[in-house]
Amino acid sequence: MEAKNQEDISFNISKKLPLKIYIAYGLGHILNDVCAAMWFSYLLVYFHMVLGFDNGQAGILLLVGQVADAIATPFVGYNSDKDHDWWIYKFGKRKIWYFMGTFLVIFTFPFIFSPCIGCSQSLKIYQMIYYSFFITLFQFGWASVQIAHMSLIPEITSNKHQRTKLASVRNGATVVASVLVYLLAWSILDISGGSKNKVGPDYTEKFQHIVWSVMSFGIVCSIIFYIFIKEPEVRKEGNQEHDSPNLSLSDLFLNINLYLVGAVYMSSRLFINLTQVFISLYLTESLDMNASSIALVPLAMYIASFIASFPVGPITKIAGSKITYILGAILGLLGCLWVNFGQGDDFRTYFIFVVSVLLGSASSIVLITSLDITTVLIGSKTNRGAFIYGIMSFADKLSNGIAVEVIQDIHNDENVEYYRNVLTYVCGGALVLGSLAVLVVNSKKKKKISEYVESTESQTNSITTIS
Known part of the structure; x- marks a missing residue:
């Protein structure tokens, strides 16, 4: 021993x-x-x-x-x-x-x-x-x-x-x-x-x-x-149960904020994952770019996402999660609109990387703020924290899979503009849905969610490790 x-x-x-x-x-x-x-x-x-x-x-x-x-x-x-x-x-x-x-x-x-x-x-x-x-x-x-x-x-x-x-x-x-x-x-x-x-x-x-x-x-x-x-070694802390709010399943599923927060998280993940999935097909089919583009453009998006993650914390402290999320959504919508109107050699050579920076930055901002909002619902020591994350993760992954299948199933190979429209309307629509949900959930946060919250900081640290 x-x-x-x-x-x-x-x-x-x-x-x-x-x-x-x-x-x-x-x-x-x-x-x-x-x-x-x-x-x-x-x-x-x-x-x-x-x-x-x-x-x-x-x-x-x-x-x-x-x-x-x-x-x-x-x-x-x-x-x-x-x-x-x-x-x-x-x-x-x-x-x-x-x-x-x-x-x-x-x-x-x-x-x-x-x-x-x-x-x-x-x-x-x-x-x-x-x-x-x-x-x-x-x-x-x-x-x-x-x-x-x-x-x-x-x-x-x-x-x-x-x-x-x-x-x-x-x-x-x-x-x-x-x-x-x-x-x-x-x-x-x-x-x-x-x-x-x-x-x-x-x-x-x-x-x-x-x-x-x-x-x-x-x-x-x-x-x-x-x-x-x-x-x-497994050890039990005697005061853990007394420190943690006891949230029953019935209370959880009757809480409207569970579904509102779920909509924010799911919409954010839809934007991020669908952008990542369809950007390569957009580059090869809609823009007719060469093979290297499906590596360089996603790389630019990811670097922009990484850089954009640093100011999110300070901005959130000053403006709050709601405004920060909407700021990220605006950047993403600008990128989606530019995809819709982007044409020509200059766009394929230069401006596609500006679009990738907008989409990558938006991905980082909406993901981090949606996780912050989720941790407010979960709290740091509730007896249902892992289960709530499981619900969010289940909705996220299932919705992404269904969305990709529907998009692929209705695709007509002769329509070279198809993936341009997907990035514009589907990914942009996900940001609009997430913005509407975040406005509602924030207006009700103090009334509903705070009943189950003791502290959010340590849970945020755990959840933000999930990619």
Whole structure:
């Protein structure tokens, strides 16, 4: 027992966490991050333009993944919190889910960006069954890693400043991971194939090179995390229940703000994810740009998103979440409108990057402020905090999957302006919906939500680690 206490000393809240803990924790979600960047940015491009699936079939496969992720998230969260046999506690009730999830991600994701083994000449319906199997397992593994990694923050330390630093390190690692994906995509798709090439069936090996390159880096990061992050022994804090508001399920579901906050969060995620999903198809089909553009433009969006995240906190303190959210929505709407009217060589060469800055900045602002609004509903120590996040996550992932499938299913290949209209009206409409919802939820916040709130700061630190 003494040795165990020595091993876990870095997690004592009265001690300063060593630098290696921050670094190891930040590396722990990189495998998930690189896979997510590939999933949202290149899945539809790969299945439609490389493997030859029609738009509706590619949309169905993305929907399968989003539904699987939506179901897995609350399932993993619920079972991760449950009491388990002694051997699981010895292993670590969070880290056992992390280990299982990492295993599933490693052994399923490469199959998604590879030709159908033994069935590449079969009917598309059989290939869809094949890919759906690997996509479902991958999404379950991804959700397991996500939930386990997030839930370790309060396990590592209960010091709010240390939690903030852990969250910041993870966010920085997410930026590094996503930028790595886009840089590799730009390098492989542009240099190896020629800057004027268009994505087509001969790009199969190029996408496999990208996947294995970024996954190799992610696997090394996961091993470092697993070695250096020691999950503390399970301990109960006697005053925790007394400090936490006891929110019943009936009270929760009768609270109108649950649905209003859900609309804000869901609309924000719709704008962010649909922009990320369809920007590549817009570049290749509507603007007829070369292969390198599907790496450079998303890269510019992500860098702009990262830079824009820094002033959000100070602006929110001065103006409040409502005004800050609407400011971000205005930037996003300007970007959507510019997409609608953007034409010509100058737009494709220069102004598309200005549009990417507007869309990327808006993504960061509306995401951070929507998370702030969500944490007001959750509070820091409610007995339903994880469940409320599960509801938000379920609605977010399911709505995104359905939206992508509907958009892809009604697409007419002859309409080259289709994805321009998607970015303009669907993504812009999501921002309008989120703005309307945020106005209403803020006007009712003091009356409804504050009944269940004790403090929002530490929960914000936990939730903002979720990408």
